[in-house]
Every structure is written in structure tokens, then in C-alpha cells.
Amino acid sequence: MSIIKQRVITVAWLLTFIISLPLVYAADPPRNITTSSLLTVAIVFILTALFSFKVNGTDIIVLQGIGLAAFLIFGLFVELLLTQFCICVYLLTQRISKTDLHRIPVNLTMFLLVSVASGTAYYFLGGGKIAITRNVLQLGLLPIAGFYTVAYLTNTAVLVLIRKWLLDPPVKARFFDRDSLWEVLITFLMLPLGLAFYLMYAARGWEGMLMIAIPMVALSVIMRQINYSQELVRFLQSVNRFGQQLTEVLSVKHVFDLLFEKMPKMLPVDYMYVVLYTHPDRPKLVRIFRKEQGESFVPFQQEADVSLSVYRQGKAVIGSGSTATLYPFLDAISDSRARSYLSVPMMHHGQVIGVMTLASHMSRAYTKTSRIGIEIVGDFLAISLENAKNFEIRKKESERCPLTDLYNYRYLMKAINKLYNNPLVDVFSIIMMDIDNFKSINDTYGHQNGNAILIGVANRLRKTVSTKGIVARYGGEEFTVLLPDMDRNLCFAVAETIRLAVATEPFMIFNEIENRYDKIFVTISLGTSTAPADAKDPSELIFNADHAMYKGAKQQGKNRVARYI
Structure with missing residues (x-):
């Protein structure tokens, strides 16, 4: 539901109420x-709200049963106020997030209309x-039946x-569908319950009403336990199927792809991350x-995260409330919006090899x-990752930078040679880039934050280049982008896009002294070269791009792109 609609429905409820x-009082x-x-x-009324339960997927609150008794005893005005109060209590027990607060005025408006209409x-x-x-005959069964029907x-x-007008996008809804018969049955099962409340009150006063309420609450508790057991069985069955799918995957990337695709569908997940403790x-x-x-x-700092406690204790941590003081990392990635979290160990052969954290x-x-x-x-997940990692470890070590997970120099040279030897490739370009003043960053903020900057730059390169080319870490603070089928003009445009992607958004570093994250800006200098016009072999191509970077960008003020001429 849009913000405007939420505000409209809130104002509508206030005005209607x-x-x-x-008018109802009069x-x-x-x-x-x-x-x-x-x-x-x-x-x-409070007990009916606190001890609701589900039957066939439908929330059962014996509100209409006790509502009829309250209406017959005290009149419409009191019944309306008690119903509004009961709905507030019920909604507050349903773990409503800030983004779903509009459910309160929506439901209050709906039950206000129901009370007045019935x-x-x-x-x-x-x-x-x-x-x-x-x-009972003095009450009139026809008016009572009309009360429930309306x-x-x-x-x-x-x-x-x-569902049709307020939700974004609208949901198709019918006045009567397959579930309507079940809802009608539940509604009219409340009729004898409402009469029972009223007659016990008439016979024994408030003590008589409690004689009905106590076994009703006991039944609700039993039904809630049955529902819990059924939900647990269904959830564990889905977890088992999901676990089997994970263990069938022999690629670390595909394991994580499957995990991050399925998990938000199983539970309310707004944030999720995995920390590996392969090297503690x-x-x-x-x-x-x-x-x-x-x-x-947000660069990861283990002292700022819940995963460190889970790793050390080997036990899950579950909690609610603000994460700002307890776990700065979780608070930073959620922009202080996380209100509950669940962090579990990933066990393999009795050892914690990683920690998975969910937040909502x-x-x-x-x-x-x-x-x-x-x-x-x-x-x-631990078993799946170990299997996939053992399958991929040699290939990964030979092709990837362990810090940034970009391709390494060896892979880059193989890719350039392949393009030179492909007769179908008419043109391709390369971008060499170097982080400006990187030694100063290391000296000022420490090598751990320097590594965080390298990872952050790598992430922006990967996102900006995407499928247009190959991103590699050339060495130290130098990166390379290989762009097949791109001439010097297109290469320059991509290089400028990369420069802006790095320079315009700040990077976050962890301030150990003050136990918080700070923002700093980082720039890069870039040089481009195009084959075969600028170079006849891979070494010359790289040298020319590197020369353009230092002579045309670094020495001309940094934070700029230079072509090889």
C-alpha cells in the first residue's frame, strides 16, 4: 500500500470514528x-484477542461470539468500543512491522463498519x-441471525x-470463493457461542460469563499448540527438501544463489548475510x-557483528529491538531499520565453519x-559449501584474487591472448586504473580498512562493468577491465562511468577507537588502450594503457581518464 493511501485510510478511520x-451513543x-x-x-475481549488460533489457515478470534453478548447486554456503543480495543490488542500481538502499521487503521475501520452495520x-x-x-425467544432469533449475516x-x-483499491498492486478478489463456505461456517458457529455468553451472564452474572470464558481460553491454547506442531512439521519438511537441493549443487556460487533465492520465501527476511570462519x-x-x-x-568487522558471538558459542542467537548498540554492522547495513534478527552457526564435523544471519x-x-x-x-549449507569448495578450490586459486574475488593477472593474460588469437574479434580495449593516494589511506586508516577499500572498489567495478567485460585485479591497488568488441570511444565512456561510480559515492570504514563507521571519498585514475590499433601484442596493450594512466591521468591531477595516443 502506498504512503498516500496509508495516510488516507488513517484519516478516514479517525474521521469515521x-x-x-x-451518533452511536445517541x-x-x-x-x-x-x-x-x-x-x-x-x-x-482481551483473552479472545490474545488466544486466537488458526483453523484451515484462517485466524479464529471468537470476537463475534463475545461481541453479540456485549451488544445484547450493554448496547451498540459499548460493543463498538470494546471491539475496537480488541482489534488493537490482536494486531499488536501479530508482530506488525513499521511498514505494516497501516493494517491497524484498515482493520479498525473495517470492524467499525461491521459493528455499526450488524x-x-x-x-x-x-x-x-x-x-x-x-x-432466548424474547431476544428474537431473526434479529440475531441478521446481526451475524450482515x-x-x-x-x-x-x-x-x-484488496481491489488499496493494495499495490491490486489483488483480484471475489465476494464468494472456495474459502467462503468455511468462513460462513465459522461465522455462524459463533451464534450459539454468543448466546451462551449472554445466557450465562443472565443466569449467573459475570461469574457465569467466566465459566464460558475459561474453557474457551483452554481450548484456544490447545488449538494453538496443535497449530504450532503442524506448522513446525510443515516447516521442517520444507527445510529438509531445501537442504537436499543445497547438497546437490557443486558450485559455491550456485549454492549461495539458491540460498538467497529460497530463504526470503521461507521467512520474513529483509537482510541476510553469511560470514565464513574457514580461517578463524x-x-x-x-x-x-x-x-x-x-x-x-559496509566493510565487515567481526567485533561489530553478532556472528562473532555465534561462532564462539556455537549456538544460535535470536533477538528483537534496536541493533545499534549491540551489533553496529547489522545496524549499518540495515540503515537502523532491523528490528529482529536470527543468527545460526553452520556446523561441519562438529566445528563452526560459518554463521548465517537473517534480519527483518x-x-x-x-x-x-x-x-x-x-x-x-x-x-x-555447511555441507554443501564444503562439497562445492573442494570441487572448485584448485580452479578458484588459479583464476581469482582471494581478497576481492576478481579475476587475477594470470586469468587476465589468458583472456587477452585469446582475443588476439580470435580472427572473429576486430577490436577490443583495456582500461588500467589505480586508486589515488592509496598509501595515504593505509597510513591513515590502517591496512584492514585499506583492504576494505580494495573490496569496495572491486564491488563497484563488478557492478558497473557487469557483463560488458572482464574485471581483474592487476596487483596492489591496480585494477584492469578488458572490454571485447569495444573501440576507443566506447572504452572511454565505460572508463568515465567507472570513475564516477567510484568517486561520487563515499566508502565506509570502521573506526575502531569510536566503534562506529565513518564515510570517506576515494578516487581513481584510469588509462585506456585499444587493440589492434594501439598495440600488436598483450604486453604492449597493457603497457600503453598503464602509460596513459600515469602520464595522462596521475600526473595531470588524478581522478580522470586518459587515452593512449
């Missing part, structure tokens, strides 16, 4: 009010404001309108997921069930 409240003022009776009914139907069909009675129809109609003294952040992609690179904007998004299931996923 403010306008309808005095039409049906409170009656039969005593402190004990009102307090008892209010407690029962009460109006009761009086329209001949129901009266009679004294408390034990004779409540159901109003609730369904408002839901259809919400040098933990490595290998992949990060953000549901709402951000541009800033929702408060209390992760339960005991989540923890059990994701611990199993973590173990499957």
Missing part, C-alpha cells in the same frame, strides 16, 4: 453498566433493547474493496542480501520454530 461515536447509549460486568466482558440490522429486523432475560457480508465486502583469524563476509537494495558498501524490519519476526529450521539449513 469521531463522527460515528456520538442512538443506542450504554445500558446495564456495572463495574464488575463491564470489567469481566473487557477481560474476555447493530443496525439487528434493530431493523425487530430486535429491541430489552432487559436481561434467560428466555456482519459477515460487511466484513467480506470491505475486504474485497481493500580472518572471517570473511561472502554474500549479503538486502530486500531494498542500497548503494553503500518486523519486531519478533523469528520464533523458536524459525530457529530450529534455520539451524538445520545452516548445517546443510
